[in-house]
Amino acid sequence: xxxxxxxxxxxxxxxxxxxxxxxxxxxxxxxxxxxxxxxxxxxxxxxxxxxxxxxxxxxxxxxxxxxxxxxxxxxxxxxxxxxxxxxxxxxxxxxxxxxxxxxxxxxxxxxxxxxxxxxxxxxxxxxxxxxxxxxxxxxxxxxxxxxxxxxxxxxxxxxxxxxxxxxxxxxxxxxxxxxxxxxxxxxxxxxxxxxxxxxxxxxxxxxxxxxxxxxxxxxxxxxxxxxxxxxxxxxxxxxxxxxxxxxxxxxxxxxxxxxxxxxxxxxxxxxxx
Amino acid sequence: xxxxxxxxxxxxxxxxxxxxxxxxxxxxxxxxxxxxxxxxxxxxxxxxxxxxxxxxxxxxxxxxxxxxxxxxxxxxxxxxxxxxxxxxxxxxxxxxxxxxxxxxxxxxxxxxxxxxxxxxxxxxxxxxxxxxxxxxxxxxxxxxxxxxxxxxxxxxxxxxxxxxxxxxxxxxxxxxxxxxxxxxxxxxxxxxxxxxxxxxxxxxxxxxxxxxxxxxxxxxxxxxxxxxxxxxxxxxxxxxxxxxxxxxxxxxxxxxxxxxxxxxxxxxxxxxxxxxxxxxxxxxxxxxxxx
Numbered sequence: 001x002x003x004x005x006x007x008x009x010x011x012x013x014x015x016x017x018x019x020x021x022x023x024x025x026x027x028x029x030x031x032x033x034x035x036x037x038x039x040x041x042x043x044x045x046x047x048x049x050x051x052x053x054x055x056x057x058x059x060x061x062x063x064x065x066x067x068x069x070x071x072x073x074x075x076x077x078x079x080x081x082x083x084x085x086x087x088x089x090x091x092x093x094x095x096x097x098x099x100x101x102x103x104x105x106x107x108x109x110x111x112x113x114x115x116x117x118x119x120x121x122x123x124x125x126x127x128x129x130x131x132x133x134x135x136x137x138x139x140x141x142x143x144x145x146x147x148x149x150x151x152x153x154x155x156x157x158x159x160x161x162x163x164x165x166x167x168x169x170x171x172x173x174x175x176x177x178x179x180x181x182x183x184x185x186x187x188x189x190x191x192x193x194x195x196x197x198x199x200x201x202x203x204x205x206x207x208x209x210x211x212x213x214x215x216x217x218x219x220x221x222x223x224x225x226x227x228x229x230x231x232x233x234x235x236x237x238x239x240x241x242x243x244x245x246x247x248x249x250x251x252x253x254x255x256x257x258x259x260x261x262x263x264x265x266x267x268x269x270x271x272x273x
Numbered sequence: 274x275x276x277x278x279x280x281x282x283x284x285x286x287x288x289x290x291x292x293x294x295x296x297x298x299x300x301x302x303x304x305x306x307x308x309x310x311x312x313x314x315x316x317x318x319x320x321x322x323x324x325x326x327x328x329x330x331x332x333x334x335x336x337x338x339x340x341x342x343x344x345x346x347x348x349x350x351x352x353x354x355x356x357x358x359x360x361x362x363x364x365x366x367x368x369x370x371x372x373x374x375x376x377x378x379x380x381x382x383x384x385x386x387x388x389x390x391x392x393x394x395x396x397x398x399x400x401x402x403x404x405x406x407x408x409x410x411x412x413x414x415x416x417x418x419x420x421x422x423x424x425x426x427x428x429x430x431x432x433x434x435x436x437x438x439x440x441x442x443x444x445x446x447x448x449x450x451x452x453x454x455x456x457x458x459x460x461x462x463x464x465x466x467x468x469x470x471x472x473x474x475x476x477x478x479x480x481x482x483x484x485x486x487x488x489x490x491x492x493x494x495x496x497x498x499x500x501x502x503x504x505x506x507x508x509x510x511x512x513x514x515x516x517x518x519x520x521x522x523x524x525x526x527x528x529x530x531x532x533x534x535x536x537x538x539x540x541x542x543x544x545x546x547x548x549x550x551x552x553x554x555x556x557x558x559x560x561x562x563x564x
Binding site for chain 1: 278279281282286288289292293295296297299300301303304307357360361365377379380381382384385386387388389393394395401402404438439441442445446449450484488491494497498500501504505519522523526527532538542543546550
């Protein structure tokens with residue numbers, strides 16, 4: 001009985017690992033194959049490390065530009081999102097005011113609006129105010145998209161901070177802003193890490209608005225590079241494989257290094273859903 | 274609580290409120306308002322009442338197909354997908370040496386950009402050089418050619434497979450919740466002679482009701498946002514076989530330039546999302562426990 005159970009568990013988890021890993025490993029191997037090796041449909045290992053595909057990929061599509069854009073958008077969308085949400089979360093937790101319920105609702109509303117519904121309105125608004133095809137536009141959209149999760153992470157964390165610390169600061173004559181900056185923010189650092197990682201990954205991986213709110217290759221982010229390959233260079237398989245690897249690797253590495261923050265952020269962010 | 278700091282409250286809330294108004298609120302107003310009009314690219318906006326809604330539900334076959342597909346995907350995702358994630362979580366919660374690595378591996382398809390996942394599958398399922406056809410050819414010894422994403426018979430299943438098994442997020446969320454169960458509870462059950470299967474069924478799962486409900490909500494609502502994978506693989510084809518609502522909205526905006534019709538679909542998509550959320554919360558009786 002025990003043996004059967006162990007075997008079944010082993011089998012089930014093996015299948016899970018195979019379906020999760022094999023497609024990626026196969027693409028990774030294939031990215032080092034020559035085009036003729038790929039076309040022959042062989043399943044096996046590449047004959048050597050042909051980095052030619054990577055060279056072609058970088059030549060065909062401005063991947064370096066896409067990379068740069070993704071980094072810029074990711075960093076600024078994360079910073080802006082953290083600043084806006086930590087400030088709002090702080091006053092929602094610590095201050096009394098009439099429209100508190102409305103503000104909380106506003107910050108969680110993003111969760112029930114499927115982004116696809118907003119494609120046309122955002123496209124029109126952004127064209128109207130000259131934010132179409134700008135990195136600033138993407139930063140603003142991603143900052144807004146991530147507000148529900150970050151706000152919730154911040155609110156839950158600030159609630160756990162004892163108020164006596166701030167009280168002591170006020171008694172010592174510190175003002176509202178200084179207390180927030182010098183007393184509250186330093187303690188809130190773990191929440192910043194958690195929410196920041198999730199927010200960065202959101203901006204890094206987002207596809208829909210990156211596609212619809214930018215027009216030319218100078219302003220596009222990494223996920224669009226793949227769409228670019230699919231539509232323009234679908235015949236250069238090797239380069240397509242290489243591009244996929246180049247896009248996927250940073251997210252995987254981020255996750256493996258910052259696993260604790262990612263897990264905590266996902267757990268906290270999902271509760272409100 | 275500190276009082277008399279209205280100035281600071283306003284200053285601290287202003288950036289969030291402004292950004293929300295600019296990105297979300299104004300879009301929602303445009304969305305709802307123009308859904309009752311005729312508006313093409315470059316044309317004037319004219320009021321037409323419910324015309325768009327009536328057209329979508331009575332004449333637009335592709336739209337009806339997209340709603341049907343979205344429903345089937347919601348159903349599959351909130352049942353099979355969540356079940357896979359929960360069973361993996363239960364197996365990994367026994368804290369074996371492999372628990373942590375398997376959890377990490379299972380989450381990889383969830384952490385990479387969906388565009389990259391779509392591309393992975395486009396390559397794996399490629400008719401000429403894809404992994405699947407290659408393996409089948411290797412096993413049977415004959416050249417096997419199946420155009421997974423373009424054949425009407427296999428397209429729907431092939432698209433479904435790009436997300437249905439990848440429940441790493443469910444596993445992570447359920448495991449995080451499990452770690453909060455007190456060890457004493459297991460201890461007591463074991464002393465009473467419960468097998469690990471009985472413990473899972475009668476102790477763990479009932480305690481997991483809320484987080485499983487949350488996972489069902491996440492899984493179901495994610496089906497209302499799948500544009501990237503569809504776009505990378507089938508673009509909704511062949512015909513409208515794998516069309517979903519986001520893909521159809523995208524097409525209506527950028528291929529047909531029919532803005533008002535796209536916004537009508539957007540309104541329907543949001544209503545659908547709210548209904549799905551409400552139904553799941555009722556099924557899992559989640560409304561009562563939340564403040």
